[in-house]
Amino acid sequence: MKLTPLVFVAVLLLAVVAWAAAQEPPPAVEPVVVTAAATPEEEAAVAQLVAMLPTIQPLDTSCINCHQDAELLQQLAEEPEVVEKLSEGSG
Amino acid sequence: MPPLEVWEKVLINADAVQKDVHGYIPCTQCHGGQNVDDKTAAHEGLVRDPSADAMTACGSCHKNIAPYQEYSLHYNLAGYDTVLYQRSVPENHPVIEEGQSYHCNDCHATCGQCHISQPTSVGGGLVNGHTFTRTPSMSRQCTACHGSRVKNEYTGAHEGIPADVHLRVARMTCTDCHTGDDMHGTDYVLTGQIPAHRYDGAQAPACEDCHQDDIAIGQGNEYHDAHGTQVLSCQVCHSTTYINCTDCHLQQSDEGVPFYRLEHEELAFTIGRNPLRSSQRPYRYVPVRHVPTFPDLFAFYGEDVLSNFDALPTWTYATPHNIQLRTPQTETCESCHGNDDYFLTPDKVPEEFRAANASVIVPFAPPLPERYEYRPGQETAPASSTDPLDAPPPTVDPLDMPAVDPLDAPPPTVDPLDAPAVDPLDAPPPTVDPLDAPPGG
Numbered sequence: 001m002k003l004t005p006l007v008f009v010a011v012l013l014l015a016v017v018a019w020a021a022a023q024e025p026p027p028a029v030e031p032v033v034v035t036a037a038a039t040p041e042e043e044a045a046v047a048q049l050v051a052m053l054p055t056i057q058p059l060d061t062s063c064i065n066c067h068q069d070a071e072l073l074q075q076l077a078e079e080p081e082v083v084e085k086l087s088e089g090s091g
Numbered sequence: 092m093p094p095l096e097v098w099e100k101v102l103i104n105a106d107a108v109q110k111d112v113h114g115y116i117p118c119t120q121c122h123g124g125q126n127v128d129d130k131t132a133a134h135e136g137l138v139r140d141p142s143a144d145a146m147t148a149c150g151s152c153h154k155n156i157a158p159y160q161e162y163s164l165h166y167n168l169a170g171y172d173t174v175l176y177q178r179s180v181p182e183n184h185p186v187i188e189e190g191q192s193y194h195c196n197d198c199h200a201t202c203g204q205c206h207i208s209q210p211t212s213v214g215g216g217l218v219n220g221h222t223f224t225r226t227p228s229m230s231r232q233c234t235a236c237h238g239s240r241v242k243n244e245y246t247g248a249h250e251g252i253p254a255d256v257h258l259r260v261a262r263m264t265c266t267d268c269h270t271g272d273d274m275h276g277t278d279y280v281l282t283g284q285i286p287a288h289r290y291d292g293a294q295a296p297a298c299e300d301c302h303q304d305d306i307a308i309g310q311g312n313e314y315h316d317a318h319g320t321q322v323l324s325c326q327v328c329h330s331t332t333y334i335n336c337t338d339c340h341l342q343q344s345d346e347g348v349p350f351y352r353l354e355h356e357e358l359a360f361t362i363g364r365n366p367l368r369s370s371q372r373p374y375r376y377v378p379v380r381h382v383p384t385f386p387d388l389f390a391f392y393g394e395d396v397l398s399n400f401d402a403l404p405t406w407t408y409a410t411p412h413n414i415q416l417r418t419p420q421t422e423t424c425e426s427c428h429g430n431d432d433y434f435l436t437p438d439k440v441p442e443e444f445r446a447a448n449a450s451v452i453v454p455f456a457p458p459l460p461e462r463y464e465y466r467p468g469q470e471t472a473p474a475s476s477t478d479p480l481d482a483p484p485p486t487v488d489p490l491d492m493p494a495v496d497p498l499d500a501p502p503p504t505v506d507p508l509d510a511p512a513v514d515p516l517d518a519p520p521p522t523v524d525p526l527d528a529p530p531g532g
Contacts, residue, residue: 059117060118060119062127063124066130067221068102073098074098076130078097079097080097083348084348085350086350087350089339089351089354089356090239090240090336090353
């Protein structure tokens with residue numbers, strides 16, 4: 001019989017704690033961490049997408065090197081034959 | 092912009108190119124040639140414009156566009172063929188094609204000539220160091236070709252004529268109205284029709300695409316309410332003076348250099364009968380522009396090549412690119428009504444070209460309906476018994492007819508304002524040809 005007040009107090013405390021917990025904002029959502037490895041199906045799908053991309057090859061460095069060099073282009077430029085403008089009037 | 096130096100035309104911006112997804116593709120994969128340091132060897136077998144064959148150069152990625160290149164008027168130049176073949180006979184088509192090969196075919200626009208370089212017809216040259224641009228440059232690509240008419244009109248290059256309001260106020264560029272689907276031929280996917288001419292099919296762009304609320308009947312614009320939506324094209328009131336060209340001769344020099352001579356150019360604004368009237372272009376009146384065609388256009392290449400010249404008018408349906416809210420036509424009703432100056436009346440067409448232009452000539456300016464007074468809410472112009480376009484095209488030279496002043500015509504027997512609202516296009520043709528009316532009414 002002496003335990004009854006203690007049980008009552010314990011139940012009361014539990015109720016208060018439960019009530020207080022209900023008043024608190026929900027805990028922040030933890031970021032989802034994917035730890036499982038990709039399934040074979042997922043890997044196959046990615047491989048299929050990659051296969052659709054153009055093949056990455058080394059750029060044509062000779063072409064690029066020359067055509068980005070303004071001075072070299074000026075040296076190598078061949079002036080086109082000047083053609084007399086014969087047309088008359090708006091085009 | 093000033094013309095590019097030869098070396099500038101091929102100067103690339105390697106940094107920018109390498110950041111572009113196209114930078115993954117080796118130069119030689121599209122352009123041929125060889126990746127070597129020697130200039131001559133490097134350019135052996137070079138393909139200057141790989142996109143001339145869009146499917147090979149662009150089609151592996153741009154599957155939704157490249158296959159339709161052949162339907163693009165920019166690429167196939169079908170508009171030229173359509174009108175030149177109609178003016179000719181099939182036996183003469185090879186001669187026309189030969190002439191076109193010297194004078195027209197440079198105007199082919201490939202993918203690259205809108206998205207990488209300037210068009211070949213203006214000398215070519217990379218626009219931005221060989222970077223690929225989704226939207227063409229208005230000045231270096233669009234108006235590089237469309238310069239003498241569209242650019243000069245749109246930018247207000249003609250003295251005394253302001254630039255198009257879409258540029259002045261809204262700073263709009265060509266591609267704000269003319270979409271990729273228009274340019275790429277991909278409209279074919281939606282319509283199933285291969286355009287034969289730039290005015291083939293639905294209007295694109297159409298003014299009402301943006302201005303629907305402004306032009307709808309009953310919105311409080313008394314001019315729109317009075318004229319309805321099927322009598323006048325928008326440009327009849329909202330465009331102004333534009334260039335007209337006459338008598339173009341195609342020739343070659345003694346050295347075989349092709350050139351042309353345009354005999355006459357004139358700034359004018361002219362309203363004619365709509366030669367392309369259809370459900371998509373229902374207007375009775377449209378601006379008409381004289382195009383530089385001429386019976387002897389191909390005389391250098393053959394005799395009487397355009398043997399069916401009169402099959403089409405020399406004044407053609409026009410959509411000038413100098414739109415204004417206020418124009419001389421909008422000043423008063425009488426700016427147009429009763430004013431022959433704005434209309435392609437027979438006296439403005441040389442006698443030898445009247446048969447060709449029968450479908451566009453307006454016998455006389457439409458008079459203002461007697462006692463006409465605007466009533467808000469009126470949905471269409473009152474039926475006028477004196478609209479000259481109710482008359483069939485003249486079967487005889489209109490200038491040989493007795494002079495009739497349309498304003499001398501008798502007043503309508505019914506007050507036009509009491510007449511029920513009638514769409515002029517639904518009105519039965521008049522029983523009396525205005526040209527047959529006795530002088531003085």
